[in-house]
Amino acid sequence: MCNTCGCNITDGNRHLLSPPPNRAAQISTPEKILNGLLDHNDQQARINRTRLDAQGVLTINLMSSPGSGKTSLLESTIRTLQGKLRIGVIEGDLETENDADRIRALDVPVHQITTGTACHLDAHLIHSALDRLDLTKLDLLFIENVGNLVCPASFDLGHHRNVILLSVTEGDDKPAKYPVMFRAADLMLISKTDLLPYLTEFSPVRAEHCLRRLASTAPALHLSARSGEGLADWFGWLAAEIDHYRELLKERQTLTPRVESEGRRLHAPGPQIVFRPLAATT
Amino acid sequence: MHELSLCQNIIDQLTDLAKLHDAVAVARIEVRVGALSGVEAQLLRNAFTLIQAGTIAETAELITEETAPRVTCRTCGAESETLPNNLSCPVCGNLDTKLIDGYELILARVELVRNED
Numbered sequence: 001m002c003n004t005c006g007c008n009i010t011d012g013n014r015h016l017l018s019p020p021p022n023r024a025a026q027i028s029t030p031e032k033i034l035n036g037l038l039d040h041n042d043q044q045a046r047i048n049r050t051r052l053d054a055q056g057v058l059t060i061n062l063m064s065s066p067g068s069g070k071t072s073l074l075e076s077t078i079r080t081l082q083g084k085l086r087i088g089v090i091e092g093d094l095e096t097e098n099d100a101d102r103i104r105a106l107d108v109p110v111h112q113i114t115t116g117t118a119c120h121l122d123a124h125l126i127h128s129a130l131d132r133l134d135l136t137k138l139d140l141l142f143i144e145n146v147g148n149l150v151c152p153a154s155f156d157l158g159h160h161r162n163v164i165l166l167s168v169t170e171g172d173d174k175p176a177k178y179p180v181m182f183r184a185a186d187l188m189l190i191s192k193t194d195l196l197p198y199l200t201e202f203s204p205v206r207a208e209h210c211l212r213r214l215a216s217t218a219p220a221l222h223l224s225a226r227s228g229e230g231l232a233d234w235f236g237w238l239a240a241e242i243d244h245y246r247e248l249l250k251e252r253q254t255l256t257p258r259v260e261s262e263g264r265r266l267h268a269p270g271p272q273i274v275f276r277p278l279a280a281t282t
Numbered sequence: 283m284h285e286l287s288l289c290q291n292i293i294d295q296l297t298d299l300a301k302l303h304d305a306v307a308v309a310r311i312e313v314r315v316g317a318l319s320g321v322e323a324q325l326l327r328n329a330f331t332l333i334q335a336g337t338i339a340e341t342a343e344l345i346t347e348e349t350a351p352r353v354t355c356r357t358c359g360a361e362s363e364t365l366p367n368n369l370s371c372p373v374c375g376n377l378d379t380k381l382i383d384g385y386e387l388i389l390a391r392v393e394l395v396r397n398e399d
Binding site: 040176177183 | 284287288299303305306307309311312318319320321366367368369370377378380381387388389390391392393394395396397398
């Protein structure tokens with residue numbers, strides 16, 4: 001999906017492809033070697049999370065297909081919660097400031113990441129974006145990931161919760177088609193429910209059943225950012241998560257997305273090493 | 283997903299391992315790719331051929347072992363292989379399972395070439 005066109009190389013991880021000339025001089029340790037294959041990203045993600053925790057900013061990664069209503073949901077959320085919570089937004093898109101402009105119009109701090117050709121955000125891109133926001137003035141940060149049900153699921157950004165939107169204009173079997181993404185959900189939002197009367201082929205029950213078959217216990221809420229239906233449940237979920245997060249911070253703990261805390265088992269025992277003599281290979 | 287940058291990470295690890303063990307080349311590596319890891323084994327193999335050029339692993343052979351999801355059922359205790367998009371217990375049908383395999387991305391085995399002189 002990604003490596004053929006090079007879209008997996010972002011401004012955030014490009015440096016990994018051009019090792020510094022003195023790399024050979026860097027000291028190796030067994031611990032370093034045990035690290036997993038996604039380790040560069042995960043290390044940066046841990047740094048990002050520590051930084052967010054230092055300021056107590058609950059950070060939500062919003063993921064979905066393109067056009068499922070992430071930005072509209074953010075607009076409705078900001079309009080209602082503004083004044084009660086200090087909200088910031090990081091927008092991820094391949095091109096344009098359009099989404100950031102919509103959020104900026106609501107007088108909320110926003111930073112747009114344009115990824116060029118890259119189809120996801122990674123921890124390095126978020127690290128740079130965090131430099132552009134005053135975290136001391138935020139309670140809640142939304143990261144609107146690039147619209148894509150494949151790649152964003154594989155990158156820990158240092159955020160605390162994954163929220164995945166499934167709009168009723170899509171197929172209700174999306175969780176079965178994209179199990180890696182939907183398994184990562186801490187909350188699934190079935191969006192654009194005001195259109196349900198016109199889209200009788202979409203069954204919210206079937207969509208939730210597909211989610212449950214991934215052994216997910218994540219709640220599935222129904223809402224429409226346009227009509228306002230169901231938004232109260234979403235705000236309730238956010239409030240509960242903020243309370244939970246603040247309690248954890250008091251105990252010097254943090255919150256990680258369920259799928260991250262499960263671990264990628266990247267730190268499993270190191271590789272088995274076998275040696276061959278040079279003569280045998282020539 | 284990001285097979286190209288993952289391959290760069292593999293090369294970094296191989297470079298470190300070769301240095302640690304005074305190896306002159308990497309002959310063969312095995313990577314375990316879980317069905318729910320978000321990594322496509324075929325794409326990983328393709329990307330590796332691009333990235334290995336000019337590195338210690340220039341002539342290394344990459345073997346991928348694809349692993350299916352395995353779950354243990356929290357109700358009946360059975361351990362079973364499942365499909366990526368149906369992690370319910372195949373024995374009792376319960377949805378409350380724990381994924382124990384199929385999410386991993388592991389460099390499992392490395393064969394290094396050493397000058398025995």
